[in-house]
Amino acid sequence: MPAKKRIIIIGGPTAVGKTSIAIAVAKHFHTEIISADSRQCFKELNIGVARPSAEELSQVKHHFIATHSIHQKVTAATFEQYALTKSEEIFLERDVLVITGGTGLYIKAFCEGMDEIPEVPSVIRQEISTQYNQNGLQWLQNEIQKIDPAFYERGEIKNPHRLMRALEVYKSTGKSILSFRTAKKAIRPFEIVKVALELPKEELHRNIDKRVDMMMQAGLRDEVRSLVPYQHLNALQTVGYKEIFDYLNGETDLEQAIHLIKRNTRQYAKRQMTWFKKDPAYHWMKPNETEVIKHFGSLV
RNA sequence: GGUACCGUGGCCGAGGGGCUAGGCAGAGGUCUGCAAAACCUCCUACAGCAGUUCGAAUCUGCUCGGUACCU
Numbered sequence: 001m002p003a004k005k006r007i008i009i010i011g012g013p014t015a016v017g018k019t020s021i022a023i024a025v026a027k028h029f030h031t032e033i034i035s036a037d038s039r040q041c042f043k044e045l046n047i048g049v050a051r052p053s054a055e056e057l058s059q060v061k062h063h064f065i066a067t068h069s070i071h072q073k074v075t076a077a078t079f080e081q082y083a084l085t086k087s088e089e090i091f092l093e094r095d096v097l098v099i100t101g102g103t104g105l106y107i108k109a110f111c112e113g114m115d116e117i118p119e120v121p122s123v124i125r126q127e128i129s130t131q132y133n134q135n136g137l138q139w140l141q142n143e144i145q146k147i148d149p150a151f152y153e154r155g156e157i158k159n160p161h162r163l164m165r166a167l168e169v170y171k172s173t174g175k176s177i178l179s180f181r182t183a184k185k186a187i188r189p190f191e192i193v194k195v196a197l198e199l200p201k202e203e204l205h206r207n208i209d210k211r212v213d214m215m216m217q218a219g220l221r222d223e224v225r226s227l228v229p230y231q232h233l234n235a236l237q238t239v240g241y242k243e244i245f246d247y248l249n250g251e252t253d254l255e256q257a258i259h260l261i262k263r264n265t266r267q268y269a270k271r272q273m274t275w276f277k278k279d280p281a282y283h284w285m286k287p288n289e290t291e292v293i294k295h296f297g298s299l300v
Numbered sequence: 301g302g303u304a305c306c307g308u309g310g311c312c313g314a315g316g317g318g319c320u321a322g323g324c325a326g327a328g329g330u331c332u333g334c335a336a337a338a339c340c341u342c343c344u345a346c347a348g349c350a351g352u353u354c355g356a357a358u359c360u361g362c363u364c365g366g367u368a369c370c371u
Contacts (some may be wrong), residue, residue, distance in 0.1 A: 014336075039336060049336080075333045105335050114332050156330075159339040165332090181332070234334045241336090263325080268336050274329060 005091045005190035008296055009107060010100040011276050012197030013269035015207040017287035019052050021197060022100035023060050024289040025296060029096040032061040034083050036101030036110065039238055041068045041079075044227060047220045048240035050211065070227075070235035080109040091190070104275035113186025120172045128164050128171070143167055148176045193299055195292060196282040198273075208265045212240075216258060220244065239264045 008029075010022050026033050035041070039049040043066040051065060063086050068074050083099065083106075090097050101107065132140055140163040145152045151166045169177040199207070224244035230236055231245045240261050247257040276282055285292055 037336090038334090073334080076335075077333050080333095103335065105331075105333095109332075112332090117333070120333085156339060159331090161334075161338045162331085165334095169333095177332090183332090234337080237334080237337060239336045265336080270327090271329095271336085275331085275335090278330090 004095075006096050006299075007087065007188075007190050007192045008096060008098045009111070009192060009194040010098065010197065010292075011104070011107060011194065011282060012102065012287070013204060013272040013276075014050070014102050014265060015211050015269065016197045016199050016204060017207075018100050018102070018197055019050075019056060021287050021289055021292055022098050023052075023056055025293055026060040026098045028293045029094075029098070029296075031094045031096045031098060032063065032090055033098045033100060034063045034086055035065050036079065036083070036099050036103050036106040037064070038074070038079075038103040038106060039235070040065050040101075041074060042066070042070045042235050043068065044070045044230075045223075045235070045238070045241075047215050047218050047223045048238065048244075050215070070230060070233050074235070076105050076109040077114055079103075079106040080114055083110045087190070102272050104272065104279075108279075111188070111192055113184075113188075115180050115182050115184075117169060117177070117180045118173055120168045124171050125164075125168050128168050132160060132164060137163075140164065140167065148178075151176055151178055192281075193296065194279070194282045195295060196276045196284050197287045197292075198284050199287065204269060205266055208269065209262050212258060212262050212265065215240065221247075221254075224248065239268055 008025060010018055010025065012018050022033050037049070039045055040051050041064050042049075045051070046066075052062065057065065064079065064082060067082075068078075087097055099107065099110065137158070137160055140160060141152070141157055144155070144157070144163050144166055147170050148166055155166060156162050166177045169175075169180070173180075198204075220240065221244060224241050225248060227236060227241065228245065228248060231241075236242070236245075243252075243257040243260045243264065246252050246260075247254050252260075283295065285295060
């Protein structure tokens, strides 16, 4: 009987040191890495999303890094499919696989699956977003209240994204989005072990500041400049890009932009912590290679 | 030295005798299809001292601090 297949998940906030730990762990188990990062998957984004260096990428095979374009639609479901397919492939030859990244929702989609909701035609999506831009939140709320009162009752009715999703699902299927939510966790044909990396807040903040300065030295400004024509794409609503766009558009000076990148990255890291803390399956550790390897090794 | 104006929470900023503006930052949180996004909750201040008043951050005086102009 073949050994039980195992997925090692390494989560944690940005700048905590996931990349190097994941590489060390993957090397130790002679396996590969799937990145669970909603921004590093774009080939056009490099410096600003702290993509692993060419040197790092050469040490261990990585997946979902620079595999997509900012012009494509990439969602949690995209990642789920991608990672499921990849892991099957990798498990043909390996017993262990490392997934690391800071996008909690993507990791959750992979581990627990997402309910099947039919694809929404882009015409419907566009129509809704146009209407929302013209008529505002009030309009969205009214529509939902009319069409899907059950969702209205329990939903976050001040969050336009949630409302638009509920509305587009209703308009394209004629059914409430709630009727698709089974809340059933997918059964995966492998074991999942989760570790989350953490550092004292002051230290994490120092890492963030240092890393932003390094990004600037590495030429972030030029990277962002080349993306100016696409600044409205969703993929570019990203810390490190938004702020430099503002600078390039003459709305702030460079010093201020850098300051804001640091601040917004701290806020982002905080939200990531909130997400990971919620899942009790995570075992929290310091980003120390030998400790983390020992932890996973002891689970065999 | 004189005259005038100003002093509101970590920062910005509105108000102006009784009704806790608001924003940012910060803290905590939400989350099944844009998630590095979006959204929610919390954070009761009016420079100091005296006075007027039933009641002062709001009015008066003094003190301190700042700004502008005059000498």
